[in-house]
Amino acid sequence: MQMRLYATATTALIAILLVVGTVTAEDHDDDDDDDGFLGDAGEGLGTAAAWGLAFSTTIIIWKPGLKYIRANADKIVEDGRWLKKKLGKANRWYLKIHYWIGAGAVLVGFIHGVAMNRWEVLFWGGWVGMLFMSITGSLLLWKWPPRKVKKGARLLHAQRAVLVITIVLLFVSHEFFD
Numbered sequence: 001m002q003m004r005l006y007a008t009a010t011t012a013l014i015a016i017l018l019v020v021g022t023v024t025a026e027d028h029d030d031d032d033d034d035d036g037f038l039g040d041a042g043e044g045l046g047t048a049a050a051w052g053l054a055f056s057t058t059i060i061i062w063k064p065g066l067k068y069i070r071a072n073a074d075k076i077v078e079d080g081r082w083l084k085k086k087l088g089k090a091n092r093w094y095l096k097i098h099y100w101i102g103a104g105a106v107l108v109g110f111i112h113g114v115a116m117n118r119w120e121v122l123f124w125g126g127w128v129g130m131l132f133m134s135i136t137g138s139l140l141l142w143k144w145p146p147r148k149v150k151k152g153a154r155l156l157h158a159q160r161a162v163l164v165i166t167i168v169l170l171f172v173s174h175e176f177f178d
């Protein structure tokens with residue numbers, strides 16, 4: 001439990017660093033840089049992908065937060081059942097945004113990478129991590145028929161190691177190889 005808390009805090013912190021890193025990397029930009037075939041728009045796509053990944057990652061705070069509020073609904077408001085119903089609705093919306101923004105970030109990140117014309121393994125390793133999260137997330141969402149696949153997909157998608165490595169790769173590549 002405590003390990004999971006540390007992993008959650010670390011991932012959240014690294015996600016913030018990733019966004020900060022991408023935004024500041026853009027600040028460093030000067031017009032002499034080779035900005036690839038989409039120019040500044042290509043960089044903008046990278047920032048959008050970073051925000052998308054950061055949003056999808058907020059699920060590691062959202063889920064335990066929701067669980068806590070749900071468990072204490074009766075103490076927080078008088079009509080606990082009303083709050084639980086609202087939370088259920090908010091969660092359905094949140095998850096929809098989680099899927100679409102996550103999948104969108106992978107696509108936008110791909111276009112950004114190609115547009116920037118950078119082919120170092122560190123950049124693309126980070127992108128492969130995002131792709132991995134989306135593929136395992138899709139398997140989980142669409143409840144692939146074999147139960148074993150679904151169970152495996154949940155294990156792969158919800159574990160933190162790939163997510164942490166992905167964010168570290170993206171952060172390091174963008175901060176130090178830009």
Ligand code: HEM
Pocket residue numbers: 053056057059060063095098099100102103105106130131133134135136137138140141157158159163
């Ligand atoms: C690429 C960015 C993504 C990241 C970083 C990400 C991260 C996560 C994490 C860490 C969890 C586990 C939360 C927990 O149980 O503690 C989760 C849950 C989930 N994700 Fe993703 N995900 C991404 C994209 C996607 C996509 C594209 C889909 C589907 C198309 C998806 C579907 C799901 C589903 C179905 C769950 C389970 C929700 C639940 O337990 O109610 N994810 N995601």
